Amino acid sequence: MEKEPASKVELAPGVGGGGEIPTFDVTLKVRRYNPEISDEAHWDEWKLTMYGTDRVLDALHKVKWEHDGSVSFRRSCAHGVCGSDAMRINGRNRLACKTLLKDLDTSKPILVEPIKGLPVEKDLIVDMEPFFQSYREIMPFLISKGHSPTKERLQSAEERERYDDTTKCILCAACTSSCPVFWTDGQYFGPAAIVNAHRFIFDSRDDAGDMRLEILNDKEGVWRCRTTFNCTEACPRGIQVTKAISEVKQAILTRKI
Amino acid sequence: MQVHKYDVVIVGAGGAGMRAAIEAGQRAHTAVLTKLYPTRSHTGAAQGGMCAALANVEEDNWEWHTFDTVKGGDYLVDQDAAEVMAKEAIDAVLDLEKMGLPFNRTPEGRIDQRRFGGHTRDHGKAPVRRSCYAADRTGHMILQTLYQNCVKHNVEFYNEYYVLDLLMVDQEVTVDGETRLEKRVAGVVSYDLASGELHVFQAKSVVIASGGVGKVYKTTSNAHTLTGDGMGIAFRRGIPLEDMEFFQFHPTGLAGLGILLSEAARGEGAILRNSDGERFMERYAPTIKDLAPRDIVARSMANEVREGRGAGPNKDYVLLDLTHLEPAHIDAKLPDITEFARTYLGVEPYTEPVPVFPTAHYAMGGIPTNISAEVLSDNETVVPGLYAAGEVACVSVHGSNRLGTNSLLDINVFGKRAGLAAAEYALTADFVEIPENPTAETEALLDRARSSEGGERVAAIRKELQDIMDANVQVFRTEQTLLEALSVIDGLEERYTRITVQDKGKRFNLDLLEAVELGFLLDMAKVMTAAALHRQESRGGHFREDFPERDDENFMTHSMAYKDPSATRTSGVRLETKPVIFTRYEPMERKY
Ligand SMILES: Cc1cc2nc3c(=O)[nH]c(=O)nc-3n(C[C@H](O)[C@H](O)[C@H](O)COP(=O)(O)OP(=O)(O)OC[C@H]3O[C@@H](n4cnc5c(N)ncnc54)[C@H](O)[C@@H]3O)c2cc1C
Numbered sequence: 053m054e055k056e057p058a059s060k061v062e063l064a065p066g067v068g069g070g071g072e073i074p075t076f077d078v079t080l081k082v083r084r085y086n087p088e089i090s091d092e093a094h095w096d097e098w099k100l101t102m103y104g105t106d107r108v109l110d111a112l113h114k115v116k117w118e119h120d121g122s123v124s125f126r127r128s129c130a131h132g133v134c135g136s137d138a139m140r141i142n143g144r145n146r147l148a149c150k151t152l153l154k155d156l157d158t159s160k161p162i163l164v165e166p167i168k169g170l171p172v173e174k175d176l177i178v179d180m181e182p183f184f185q186s187y188r189e190i191m192p193f194l195i196s197k198g199h200s201p202t203k204e205r206l207q208s209a210e211e212r213e214r215y216d217d218t219t220k221c222i223l224c225a226a227c228t229s230s231c232p233v234f235w236t237d238g239q240y241f242g243p244a245a246i247v248n249a250h251r252f253i254f255d256s257r258d259d260a261g262d263m264r265l266e267i268l269n270d271k272e273g274v275w276r277c278r279t280t281f282n283c284t285e286a287c288p289r290g291i292q293v294t295k296a297i298s299e300v301k302q303a304i305l306t307r308k309i
Numbered sequence: 310m311q312v313h314k315y316d317v318v319i320v321g322a323g324g325a326g327m328r329a330a331i332e333a334g335q336r337a338h339t340a341v342l343t344k345l346y347p348t349r350s351h352t353g354a355a356q357g358g359m360c361a362a363l364a365n366v367e368e369d370n371w372e373w374h375t376f377d378t379v380k381g382g383d384y385l386v387d388q389d390a391a392e393v394m395a396k397e398a399i400d401a402v403l404d405l406e407k408m409g410l411p412f413n414r415t416p417e418g419r420i421d422q423r424r425f426g427g428h429t430r431d432h433g434k435a436p437v438r439r440s441c442y443a444a445d446r447t448g449h450m451i452l453q454t455l456y457q458n459c460v461k462h463n464v465e466f467y468n469e470y471y472v473l474d475l476l477m478v479d480q481e482v483t484v485d486g487e488t489r490l491e492k493r494v495a496g497v498v499s500y501d502l503a504s505g506e507l508h509v510f511q512a513k514s515v516v517i518a519s520g521g522v523g524k525v526y527k528t529t530s531n532a533h534t535l536t537g538d539g540m541g542i543a544f545r546r547g548i549p550l551e552d553m554e555f556f557q558f559h560p561t562g563l564a565g566l567g568i569l570l571s572e573a574a575r576g577e578g579a580i581l582r583n584s585d586g587e588r589f590m591e592r593y594a595p596t597i598k599d600l601a602p603r604d605i606v607a608r609s610m611a612n613e614v615r616e617g618r619g620a621g622p623n624k625d626y627v628l629l630d631l632t633h634l635e636p637a638h639i640d641a642k643l644p645d646i647t648e649f650a651r652t653y654l655g656v657e658p659y660t661e662p663v664p665v666f667p668t669a670h671y672a673m674g675g676i677p678t679n680i681s682a683e684v685l686s687d688n689e690t691v692v693p694g695l696y697a698a699g700e701v702a703c704v705s706v707h708g709s710n711r712l713g714t715n716s717l718l719d720i721n722v723f724g725k726r727a728g729l730a731a732a733e734y735a736l737t738a739d740f741v742e743i744p745e746n747p748t749a750e751t752e753a754l755l756d757r758a759r760s761s762e763g764g765e766r767v768a769a770i771r772k773e774l775q776d777i778m779d780a781n782v783q784v785f786r787t788e789q790t791l792l793e794a795l796s797v798i799d800g801l802e803e804r805y806t807r808i809t810v811q812d813k814g815k816r817f818n819l820d821l822l823e824a825v826e827l828g829f830l831l832d833m834a835k836v837m838t839a840a841a842l843h844r845q846e847s848r849g850g851h852f853r854e855d856f857p858e859r860d861d862e863n864f865m866t867h868s869m870a871y872k873d874p875s876a877t878r879t880s881g882v883r884l885e886t887k888p889v890i891f892t893r894y895e896p897m898e899r900k901y
């Protein structure tokens with residue numbers, strides 16, 4: 053059993069971080085688009101004074117709350133778990149709420165654009181429907197044949213571990229909208245749908261793996277993936293997206309899960 | 310204006326709303342209206358677990374769980390409701406497993422369980438392993454699993470539809486030859502974010518599942534979107550709100566940010582220390598120490614800071630110490646929250662203690678319901694067809710302080726009950742006629758916000774509101790701080806009539822909706838403060854320094870807050886009381 057921790061310990065000086073929080077100036081450039089006003093997109097920029105722990109989302113809020121209320125973007129949880137605020141920040145797909153300003157090059161303007169490959173609705177807001185449509189097509193729910201037991205189904209810790217990585221997905225679309233194949237072919241299922249198929253294909257409790265593999269064997273399925281790794285780099289949850297896709301490819305070839 | 314017609318309309322697609330939708334959707338024509346895409350709901354942020362006396366790893370039973378819930382809530386829990394929840398917990402967890410939820414497993418392949426604050430074996434003898442979990446992502450897994458099953462059952466979602474009004478009519482009913490007016494629900498009015506159009510949904514049953522109100526505070530674990538809309542809408546339509554003075558402050562928010570580090574950290578062995586390196590909870594709760602209920606731990610922490618034993622340059626936080634735990638154990642059980650500490654504070658939890666301070670977390674109070682999730686318009690009258698479940702509701706299973714892991718449980722048990730009851734009612738009832746001009750109030754509200762040119766900024770008013778709530782209505786309260794808060798809120802409310810919304814467009818006008826949300830926040834802050842003023846005792850999450858003892862003689866009652874402009878001392882909120890339901894447990898002193 054675990055041992056009781058000490059009632060009292062000597063703390064190292066300055067422990068727990070903290071200290072004076074430095075402020076710094078940044079220039080935020082946001083790609084604006086509002087078809088109610090104009091069919092053309094343009095850039096707006098603001099100079100802002102921000103704090104050490106501030107994120108890109110804080111900078112966007114500062115703009116919206118203090119300068120221009122019409123700047124539009126989605127957000128909710130503000131700590132990287134709800135998947136609302138994937139956007140292109142300096143050319144890379146990231147969550148605004150998880151990107152610390154101090155980790156960016158603040159000597160140059162920070163460029164913020166909507167994610168690519170999905171229709172832009174207004175400023176940083178895109179139409180997510182095509183993304184969720186692909187997700188729904190891979191049947192993202194447990195399908196189990198046979199009797200359901202009175203208590204829980206058994207699953208060993210190893211079986212549970214097998215699909216752990218892909219259960220972490222928050223459907224933010226950072227991966228799919230960073231994929232060059234998806235940009236040119238919006239019909240491609242895209243990495244996020246494959247990640248979510250993987251989550252069920254490799255779940256020992258699921259009996260519909262074959263059906264899902266068949267769906268992903270389609271011409272718009274896994275074979276379109278060109279292994280560019282953009283998706284893995286983009287994933288804010290650290291999911292090994294490309295690895296998951298190749299495991300699905302492998303399973304289609306061998307029909308072994 | 311478009312009009313839609315459904316048997317059941319569910320407001321909100323978090324855990325409670327989607328759990329209800331899975332039941333109602335299979336039985337009646339159902340629509341779910343949600344201001345966020347379902348998977349963005351804040352249920353996904355829940356970390357630690359959902360408790361049920363499965364007894365998979367050690368002896369346990371639902372009666373112990375009921376007792377812990379009642380005691381944890383400082384005896385203000387309705388005991389019939391707690392009993393229902395603890396009994397149905399077991400099926401609620403098994404339901405989720407069958408839907409596909411990837412729980413952590415024991416070596417035998419069963420659902421694993423771990424400790425959580427206030428959950429004990431045999432009426433307080435020792436901590437018990439009762440919380441079922443999936444690493445520190447339990448809420449994420451619940452939200453995903455429920456959404457997956459909604460997709461499976463083809464549940465109809467109206468995403469990014471903000472419900473802004475509840476359509477209620479007074480209908481004459483005759484019972485035993487006596488005729489009286491009874492409140493009936495006819496539907497809801499919603500605003501489509503994409504187009505800016507209003508949509509009326511006529512429904513036989515309406516389930517409110519719109520979540521909490523954490524954004525009345527500055528330091529909070531809650532999402533930006535948790536603005537108390539459902540409570541506000543009901544309150545404005547004459548429904549009382551129950552026990553709103555009880556708001557839970559979770560002990561371990563990342564200092565300065567409020568981002569939550571789950572109690573699971575302490576469940577897995579982490580401990581709190583002050584600036585002297587002392588494990589101070591040994592002084593406040595000698596038996597269960599760091600795993601005492603949240604109100605006690607949060608107050609103890611605030612007290613350490615007040616007495617000058619806070620850590621950091623401003624001595625304004627304490628430390629959560631995980632350094633004695635194995636890194637591999639931390640990675641397996643607490644991967645996300647340790648990453649939060651690294652990402653947002655730059656602290657490495659393997660080797661350094663993490664700065665933490667209480668963060669506004671959970672509304673114990675809300676729309677009063679009975680155990681069938683039916684909404685009450687006073688102490689006993691049910692509003693036919695109107696249901697509420699989840700954080701927006703007050704059943705009351707949490708009393709004056711919720712135990713960790715009891716909310717994910719609550720949303721599943723009472724979400725399911727609400728869905729079933731709403732569908733059942735809809736199958737026999739008729740539609741209530743929509744009142745004439747159903748969108749009049751909503752249009753007036755939006756027009757005021759859009760056309761006012763007073764120059765006041767929504768963000769500035771909201772910030773001042775959050776500042777005063779943090780300063781005056783937090784873990785320590787007195788008559789003076791509360792009265793001061795009320796007068797500040799009154800002032801903010803006056804300024805709110807002079808706001809300017811800059812975005813004048815129809816598409817995705819979030820600027821306008823933030824203004825509307827601020828209106829709900831102001832109303833709820835007022836209700837919470839007035840209720841806190843009314844309760845001249847200390848119990849659970851509500852601590853009055855001027856009345857530091859629990860006073861069962863005068864306050865062993867729920868509070869019921871009604872909108873009433875004549876209650877001028879308390880800013881238009883009238884307070885009444887409602888008896889607590891006792892079944893088996895007599896109030897005792899709450900010691901841990
Ligand atoms: C960080 C964190 C960790 C937690 N950890 C735990 C834990 O480990 N165990 C536990 O038991 N509890 C935990 N809790 C508490 C628990 O997660 C919540 O109380 C619970 O998930 C609330 O669920 P809900 O369905 O009521 O609301 P939510 O999940 O918040 O959903 C609210 C829904 O209502 C919708 N909505 C809101 N307003 C409107 C409107 N005007 N019109 C239309 N739709 C609207 C939203 O779109 C959303 O879909 C935690 C809470 C937080 C914040």
Ligand code: SF4
Nearest residue numbers: 221222224225227287
């Ligand atoms: S796999 Fe990662 S990047 Fe892709 S949607 Fe899921 S969380 Fe986002």
Ligand code: FES
Nearest residue numbers: 128130134135149
């Ligand atoms: S706001 Fe939720 S992920 Fe960024």
